[in-house]
Amino acid sequence: MRLNLFRSILKSFLVSLLLGVGRTSSAAPVDDPATMLRSSIDEMLSVAYVGHGNENLPARVRPLVEKSFALELVTRQAMGPGWRQFSAAEQKRITDLFSELLIRTYSARVVGTERPKISYGAPVELASDRREIPTRVVTSSSNDPIAVVYRLIRLPAGWRVYDVLIEGVSFVANYRAQFDEIIQKGGAPAVIRTIEAKLAAPADSRS
């Protein structure tokens, strides 16, 4: 009887200890960019490849992208100097639309594919508040590993991704080039119209 009581006390103590430890580690901001990136990617992959299809994947991926990407900075880079001419409302609208495009693009990439294996390289310091982390992605569909480089910035909330380079092709630079002419010709309204039209097109649209 006494032994059982001791066991149950010990068990509850251990459980509370474990929960307490868990709570402390999740509440503390991750100050190491490599740890932050690794846990974000693990979380993304476990959501994307959970095994119950790809229905509503963008909705499931959204909170994770919002947590690990500096979405406003990503959008600002993609728009270039034209960004400063936009009103606050336009900036907010464009950030929301562009974030949605980013989330959909990511979701479309993982549809129908198998969970990739990722290996991480050592972080490279770009500036005191910026790091670059090279990774290699091995998928069953590709014979060769794909080089994916993440660029992170330290914000008050912690480290956040501000650009991703796949085989040397920068996500933000690619959109920066695409939006350049659109901004020059029609400013923020043209950008909003363009992204809205893109998002309104069917998800599997090739155009």
Place this chain on the structure above:
Amino acid sequence: MNQPIFSFLALLLCLSGCAVSGKDPAAKSVRPASSTVGDDFANVPVQKVNDPLQGFNRTMFGFNDELNTHAWRPLAHGYAIVVPRPVRTGISNFFDNVQFPVRFINSVLQGKLTRSAQEAGKFVFNSTFGVGGLIRVSDHVSGLADVPAEDFGQTLGVWGIPAGPYIVVPVLGPSDCRDIVGFAGDYVMSPLNWHTLGFIHYKYISDGVSIALSAVRYVNALPKTVETYDKIKSAAVDPYIAVRDAYLSYREAQMKK
């Protein structure tokens, strides 16, 4: 033989393009001192691109896009159904192995002797233990995995020859002057073409077989090519610019490896 004429014309076009392009000081990415976090993020100027033939290129891009929709994509899908992925990988490995001289010669031309030794090692391993190159066993050999593939376009770049104008080649897709010359150079270095070029007379291989081999190599690579193109295009707000930037950035990154 049209090959040298083709290369010469491409080189001429390339040189004229270089004169047009010049160096734009505004294209340099300058990171000014910033007071707030990420303040400099909107300052990065757009990458200047040498694209004087944009009108022609956009037309060719549209033509190639139609070709992709109505010919390459259905062909790639059909091929991927009939030929399972492990077989496609084997075929791709086989042709990669046959193309060994292209990577070897270009590594030497760029002065990357370690890399050329790695290529030779890969060729020996894969030709023997890899059943004539069908299995890339070198991936499991320390020092022989992930060797960046060199080609003549990269060699010209390493030699300091500028890329010249961006060109969308009918049927073949995005390229630039330097890579067109590079393509011709690699064509000559590839053993697949030595019979057609008259360098070597394989007793039992006719011209027809030689062409068929090249066709198999091209069709086998189609599913991957079409998939990559569709991925870039489906996320793009201006597919022409997205593909152009992706191509030029990708080649630039390859050259630095």
